[in-house]
Structure formats: structure tokens, C-alpha cells
Amino acid sequence: MTDIRLKEAQLQQYREQGFLTVRSAFDREQAAAMITHYMTLRAEGPKPGDTGGTSDQPHDTNHQYPRMINMHEWDPASDGWARRPDLLAATAALIDDTPVLRQTMLYFKPPGGRGQGLHQDEQYICQDPLLGLWIALDPADDDVGQMVVVPGSHQHGLLPVEPADTAFSFTGGQTKMPAGAIAVGVDMAPGDALFFDGRIIHGSYPNRTTDRWRRSFICHYVGAHSKTFEPAPGTHMSHLSHA
Ligand SMILES: O=C(O)CCC(=O)C(=O)O
Numbered sequence: 001m002t003d004i005r006l007k008e009a010q011l012q013q014y015r016e017q018g019f020l021t022v023r024s025a026f027d028r029e030q031a032a033a034m035i036t037h038y039m040t041l042r043a044e045g046p047k048p049g050d051t052g053g054t055s056d057q058p059h060d061t062n063h064q065y066p067r068m069i070n071m072h073e074w075d076p077a078s079d080g081w082a083r084r085p086d087l088l089a090a091t092a093a094l095i096d097d098t099p100v101l102r103q104t105m106l107y108f109k110p111p112g113g114r115g116q117g118l119h120q121d122e123q124y125i126c127q128d129p130l131l132g133l134w135i136a137l138d139p140a141d142d143d144v145g146q147m148v149v150v151p152g153s154h155q156h157g158l159l160p161v162e163p164a165d166t167a168f169s170f171t172g173g174q175t176k177m178p179a180g181a182i183a184v185g186v187d188m189a190p191g192d193a194l195f196f197d198g199r200i201i202h203g204s205y206p207n208r209t210t211d212r213w214r215r216s217f218i219c220h221y222v223g224a225h226s227k228t229f230e231p232a233p234g235t236h237m238s239h240l241s242h243a
Contacts, residue, residue: 126236
């Protein structure tokens with residue numbers, strides 16, 4: 001089994017850029033087994049907290065394969081993957097604290113599925129530090145709506161939110177982009193991991209293919225000493241009517 005250990009240069013990159021890619025954190029067979037696992041769970045029927053996104057785009061394929069949330073609360077396999085000791089150790093090094101699992105999610109993003117308006121996770125979860133861990137289960141590239149990040153944007157602090165174009169985003173809110181912000185796509189292979197800061201601007205565009213999925217297993221961690229904060233007016237997604 002893979003066992004990741006971060007080097008000082010990787011910690012440095014995370015601090016400066018706000019994200020870090022680690023190749024083959026899960027091996028390909030494991031990623032394939034996770035796809036089978038989650039497709040089986042999805043086929044069983046609705047789970048607590050499912051969402052296919054805003055209802056104004058009923059033909060979005062995300063409605064047929066809604067995002068799952070907090071599977072670790074009812075699925076022991078998800079709990080085990082989210083608490084893999086080396087991933088927790090990497091997270092501890094990145095946030096310089098004892099990690100506490102805050103949330104798990106599974107994005108199916110079938111062919112034609114909408115993406116998610118670019119945002120900062122702390123615009124949803126008001127705890128800092130917060131760290132996201134995004135595991136690619138399928139190859140993730142531009143065509144399928146890979147993760148995009150704005151390098152260094154975690155250094156802006158929390159930014160205002162605005163309505164997103166729900167033709168492209170399954171959520172109704174997005175971050176108001178700071179001047180000069182450039183979003184870059186992160187190419188990932190099955191099993192690759194992306195660690196990202198709770199304040200980095202990130203999200204994804206739609207899956208433009210007719211035959212490829214972009215499934216991903218996502219964990220969010222806070223630290224034992226993370227602080228809950230009151231968001232400044234206009235910086236939290238709940239300030240929009242359909243976030
Ligand atoms: O996978 C995506 O499209 C977006 C995921 C995301 O925003 C997150 O994991 O915080």
C-alpha cells in the first residue's frame with residue numbers, strides 16, 4: 001500500500017501556493033475499487049445530504065448522480081480512507097496541528113455534469129485553518145472539468161461572494177475574483193491527491209465529454225486548535241439566496 005511522506009519542499013510549496021499535488025497517494029487498483037464502492041452505494045438510493053445542485057438546470061446529469069456528503073458517518077470504508085494514518089500525518093504537517101476530520105464528499109460529475117463556481121472553502125465552513133484533500137478516482141483533465149486553483153490566492157484572506165452562473169455551476173455562489181487572478185487546471189491521474197488550503201480559490205468547470213466521468217473522493221480537515229470565526233459581511237455563501 002502507498003504511504004506518503006511530505007518533504008520540507010512540499011510543505012513550503014503548500015505554504016506559498018496554497019496547494020500541493022501528491023502523485024499516487026492511492027494506487028490505481030484502490031481508486032478503481034473506490035469507484036465500484038461508491039457506484040454501488042449510489043445505486044442503493046438517496047443518502048443524507050445528497051445534492052445535485054440548483055434545480056434551475058433539471059437536465060444536469062449531477063441530478064441523476066448527486067454528490068454525497070459525510071459518508072464517513074455511515075460508511076466504514078469512507079471513514080477508513082479519510083483517516084488513513086499517513087494522510088493524517090501529511091495533513092498534520094501542512095496545518096501544523098492535530099487533524100480533525102470535518103467532512104467527506106464524493107463528486108460523481110458524470111458526462112455533461114456541471115462544475116462548481118470558484119470559491120474558498122472557508123466561505124462555506126467558518127473554521128481556520130481548514131484543509132481540503134481531493135483524491136482523483138478517474139483521470140481528471142480539462143475535458144472532464146478537473147480541479148482548478150488560483151495559485152497563491154489563499155493569501156488574499158476571505159473575499160466577497162457573488163452569484164455564480166448556474167448554467168456552469170451546480171452551486172449558486174462563487175468568489176468575486178481579485179484583479180489579476182489566474183485559474184490553472186490541475187491534471188490528475190486516478191489515485192493522485194491534491195491538498196489545498198481552506199482559503200485558496202478553487203472549483204471546476206463542467207464535464208464537456210459525453211463518455212467520461214470525473215469522480216473524486218474529498219475530505220476536509222480542521223485542526224484541533226482551529227478557530228471558528230464570524231465571516232465578514234458578504235464573504236459567506238449563505239449571504240446569497242441560492243449558494
Ligand atoms: O470537485 C470539484 O469540482 C470542486 C470540489 C471543491 O470545491 C472542494 O472539494 O472543496
